[in-house]
Every structure is written in C-alpha cells, then in structure tokens.
Amino acid sequence: MDEAEAEVDADADAKLRPSGPELAKDPSPLFRRRDFTLFWAAGAIDGLGTCASSLFLPLILLGAGYPAGLAGLVASVALVSGLVVSPVAGVYADRWPRKPMMYVAALVAAGAMGSVFVSVALGHVILVHVLVAAVVEQAASATYGAAASGTIRRLVPPEGYARAIGYLQARDQAVQIVGPTLGGVLYQLARWVPLLADAVSFLLVAVLSKAIRADLTPAGADPHASFIRGLAEGLRFVWAESFLRFVVVWTAGINALLGALYFHAVFASHDQGASPSSIGLILTLAGVGGLLGALAAPWFVRRVPAVRIVTGASWAMVPTAAGLAFASRTWVYGLLLGGVSLIVPSVVVVLQTRAMLVTPDRLLARMGTVLGTAGQGIAVLAPVTAGVLVAAYGGRTVALGCAGAFAGLALYSTVRAGVLAGEAP
Numbered sequence: 549m550d551e552a553e554a555e556v557d558a559d560a561d562a563k564l565r566p567s568g569p570e571l572a573k574d575p576s577p578l579f580r581r582r583d584f585t586l587f588w589a590a591g592a593i594d595g596l597g598t599c600a601s602s603l604f605l606p607l608i609l610l611g612a613g614y615p616a617g618l619a620g621l622v623a624s625v626a627l628v629s630g631l632v633v634s635p636v637a638g639v640y641a642d643r644w645p646r647k648p649m650m651y652v653a654a655l656v657a658a659g660a661m662g663s664v665f666v667s668v669a670l671g672h673v674i675l676v677h678v679l680v681a682a683v684v685e686q687a688a689s690a691t692y693g694a695a696a697s698g699t700i701r702r703l704v705p706p707e708g709y710a711r712a713i714g715y716l717q718a719r720d721q722a723v724q725i726v727g728p729t730l731g732g733v734l735y736q737l738a739r740w741v742p743l744l745a746d747a748v749s750f751l752l753v754a755v756l757s758k759a760i761r762a763d764l765t766p767a768g769a770d771p772h773a774s775f776i777r778g779l780a781e782g783l784r785f786v787w788a789e790s791f792l793r794f795v796v797v798w799t800a801g802i803n804a805l806l807g808a809l810y811f812h813a814v815f816a817s818h819d820q821g822a823s824p825s826s827i828g829l830i831l832t833l834a835g836v837g838g839l840l841g842a843l844a845a846p847w848f849v850r851r852v853p854a855v856r857i858v859t860g861a862s863w864a865m866v867p868t869a870a871g872l873a874f875a876s877r878t879w880v881y882g883l884l885l886g887g888v889s890l891i892v893p894s895v896v897v898v899l900q901t902r903a904m905l906v907t908p909d910r911l912l913a914r915m916g917t918v919l920g921t922a923g924q925g926i927a928v929l930a931p932v933t934a935g936v937l938v939a940a941y942g943g944r945t946v947a948l949g950c951a952g953a954f955a956g957l958a959l960y961s962t963v964r965a966g967v968l969a970g971e972a973p
Contacts, residue, residue: 578712583760584703587696590756592719594654597749598689599727600742601661604735605682611739612673622679630686631925637694638917639778642910643771646764649695650757657688658750665743692753695764697916701904702762709901710846717842717893725835767909782914791906791967792915795899796922798858801957802895803927805950806888809869810834811934812950813881816943826878830885837886841893854898854968861891862958869954873947902968 578584606619641649660681667673704712734741786792810831817827849857871884907915937946 578704578708578715581703583762584700584712586756586760587699587703588715588719590753591696591716592723593749593756594689594692594753595720595723596727596730597746599723600731600734600749601746603728603731604739604742605664605678607735608668608673608739608743609675609678614675618675622675622682625679626682626686627928629683630690631921631928633687634690634694634917634921635779635782635914636775637691638697638782638914639775641691641694641697641913641917642766642778642782643769643773644766646695646698646766646913647757647760650692650764651754653688653692653695654750654754654757657685657692658747658754660684660688661743661750662747665740665747668743669738669740692757693920694913694917697920698766698909698912699760699764701909701912702764703760706905709904710849710897713897713900714842714846714849714893717845717896718839721835721839721842721889721893725832725839766912769910778914782911782918785907785911786915786918789906791902792919794964794967795903795919798862798895798899798957798961799919799923800926801953801960802892803923804929805865805869805953805957806892807927808934808937808946809872809888809950810885812938812943812946813872813875813885815934815938816947817878817881819938819943820876822878830878830882833879833882834885834889837889838893841890845893845897848894849897849901852894854902855965857894857898858968859958859961859965861895862954862961864891865954866951866958869947869951873944873951898968 579588602623606616606623609619609622610616637649664678664681667677700709700712700716731742734745786796813830814827817830865888868884868888872881875881875884903915903919904912934946937949
C-alpha cells in the first residue's frame with residue numbers, strides 16, 4: 549500500500565471510527581446502547597441454539613442406525629468447513645455492507661437446520677442430507693462471524709472496547725454453561741426439538757441483526773477488487789504488524805494447550821473410574837471460572853498494565869498445568885482448570901482491544917478471521933492429540949508436557965513484551 553492510499557484509508561477510517569461527540573461523550577452503560585444490546589442478544593440466542601443442536605446431532609444419527617464413525621465424521625467435516633469458509637468470508641465482509649451479510653447468513657443457517665428438523669420429525673434421517681445441512685450451517689455461521697467482527701467498533705466508543713469484549717466473553721461463557729443442559733432438556737422432549745430451537749434461534753438472530761441501526765459498511769472498501777489480492781492483503785497486514793504476529797502465536801498456543809488440558813482431564817478422570825456426572829463437574833467448574841474471569845476482565849484491564857497481564861497470566865498457567873499432573877480427584881481437576889479459565893479472559897480483552905485499535909476498518913474482518921482461524925484450526929486437533937498421548941504415555945506425562953509448553957509460551961510472551969508497550973488507554 550503506497551503512502552497516498554494509506555492516507556485515504558486513514559481518513560475514511562477516521563470518519564467512521566466511533567470517536568465523535570455522539571459516542572465519545574456519551575457515558576451511558578453499554579447495555580443502554582440499543583444497537584450493542586441487540587448485537588449481544590443475537591450472539592446469546594445464536595449460542596444457545598447451536599449448543600442445543602450441535603451436541604445432540606450425532607445422537608440423532610446414531611438413533612437412526614448410522615455407525616459412530618460416520619456420526620463423528622459429519623461433525624468433523626462441518627467444523628472444518630467453517631474454518632475453511634471463515635477467511636473467504638472475511639474478504640467479502642471487508643467489501644460489502646456487513647449488516648446484510650449478518651442477517652442473510654442467519655437466514656441461510658435457519659433454513660439448513662430447519663430442513664434437518666423436518667426430516668427428523670418425519671422420521672426420514674438421511675446421512676447425506678444431514679451432512680450437507682451441517683456444512684451449510686457452519687459456513688453460514690462463519691460468514692456471520694466474519695461480518696460481525698467489525699461491529700463493536702461501530703457500536704461503542706474506543707474507551708468502551710474492553711468492557712464490550714468482556715461482556716461478549718461473559719455471554720459466550722454463560723452460553724457454554726447453560727447451553728448443553730438446555731439441549732439435554734429439549735432432547736428429552738423429542739429428538740427434533742433441539743433442531744427446531746436452533747432454526748428458530750437463527751431466525752431471531754436475523755431479526756435482531758437487521759434491527760441494528762448503525763452503519764456497519766466497511767470504510768474505504770472496494771467491492772470489485774480481486775479476491776486473491778484481498779485475501780493476500782489481509783494475511784500481509786497481520787504478518788507485517790508485530791503485535792498481531794504476537795497475537796497469532798499466543799492465541800494458537802493457548803488454544804492448543806488449553807484444549808489438550810481439558811481433554812486430558814476428561815480422559816484421565818475416566819481412566820480413574822470417574823462417573824459421567826463427575827466429569828461434567830470438571831467442565832462446569834472450568835466454565836464458571838471463565839465466566840467470572842470474563843466479568844472481572846474489564847475492571848482488571850483498567851488497573852493493570854497490559855504487559856503484566858499477558859506475561860503474568862502466561863507464567864501463572866505453568867504451575868496450574870503441572871498441578872494437573874498430580875491431581876487424583878475430579879473436583880481438583882475442575883478447580884485447576886477453572887483457575888486457568890479465570891486468568892485467560894483478561895489476556896483476551898487486552899489482545900482483542902489492541903487488535904481493533906491497530907487495524908483499519910477496511911481490514912477488520914480479515915484480521916479477525918485470520919486470528920480466529922489460526923487459533924481454532926490448531927484447537928481442532930486438541931481432542932485427538934490428547935487422547936493419543938494419554939493412551940500412549942499416561943495423563944501425568946501429558947500434563948507435565950503441557951506445563952513445559954506453557955513455560956515456553958510464557959518465555960516467548962516475556963521476550964516479546966515490548967510489542968505491548970504501546971498499549972492504548
């Protein structure tokens with residue numbers, strides 16, 4: 549990008565950045581902002597609907613007589629399709645009006661899950677149909693996420709970014725706690741009820757997204773630019789920005805290690821004879837820790853320098869992972885994982901807030917999808933990796949290995965702490 553083009557982009561970005569008198573001088577709480585409340589509620593409804601159906605879709609296939617391997621394959625292919633579509637959707641979300649992308653994607657997902665609901669209710673479950681519908685639903689969700697990645701910047705002033713991100717994290721953590729239980733209750737009513745709930749939730753998401761009044765159109769976008777050039781531009785921007793390179797490495801590392809620890813705890817507890825309810829307690833305590841951490845993160849971030857948050861949290865995870873190597877009770881696993889989940893949200897708030905501040909509006913979606921794909925792509929391998937390693941070397945060795953990897957990540961964070969020195973207030 550040449551200097552003249554950069555000046556044009558900066559000027560367009562400044563015009564649309566929510567830093568004018570209307571937002572900057574408005575001290576009202578975030579939930580008194582109509583558009584932010586709509587956006588927050590849409591995400592909560594989406595998450596609950598997805599939890600209600602995705603966890604039980606494999607059970608529906610098993611109930612229809614399909615083998616476990618095929619049921620698992622459907623879930624895996626759907627997840628991978630979302631990861632593949634996400635960067636592609638990010639390119640178009642930086643070119644086209646983002647609000648129509650959000651509600652159209654939600655309507656497409658509603659149609660996909662609605663078709664599965666009808667087939668299950670009629671007793672005609674066809675594997676290919678379920679696979680295609682799951683892939684479409686994941687692709688639509690990835691498109692919605694890409695378009696939504698630049699939304700916060702238009703709904704709250706810069707000084708409210710940390711609080712907004714904290715509220716979104718708290719919402720997602722609460723959904724992860726409540727969603728599986730809600731899905732189980734709905735599944736007990738009838739196999740098709742969770743699917744109906746998911747389809748209806750997508751319809752509500754479409755309505756709420758369309759009701760947002762703020763202009764979400766990306767600044768300085770060229771809707772006719774080359775797709776390959778646009779994708780490459782997003783990758784180059786993330787790679788050229790030293791802070792964003794740090795975020796990619798830290799996020800990918802932490803997602804992989806946390807995923808390995810969670811599944812290590814599940815597998816190790818199962819080997820020790822823990823009941824399913826006891827294993828569920830582990831995930832519940834971890835979810836509660838994440839919820840409390842997300843609620844406290846904005847307060848914490850305002851009072852502690854970003855460098856100390858990132859490096860301190862990274863080092864604090866080392867003894868926690870090591871402690872899992874010597875745990876023998878499920879509640880101990882839960883408390884240790886809950887402690888890790890309590891720490892992580894403050895780091896996420898710091899990194900996501902700064903990422904929004906250093907990224908032009910015309911690149912927000914691509915930046916978000918690149919970071920998200922890097923983190924989620926590695927996390928997808930965590931379950932199978934943890935299972936293989938626990939079976940081959942035992943739970944203690946895996947936990948100690950994770951502790952060593954956390955130490956390496958913490959050392960990297962300490963060495964690269966300078967990239968956080970320019971944090972914005």
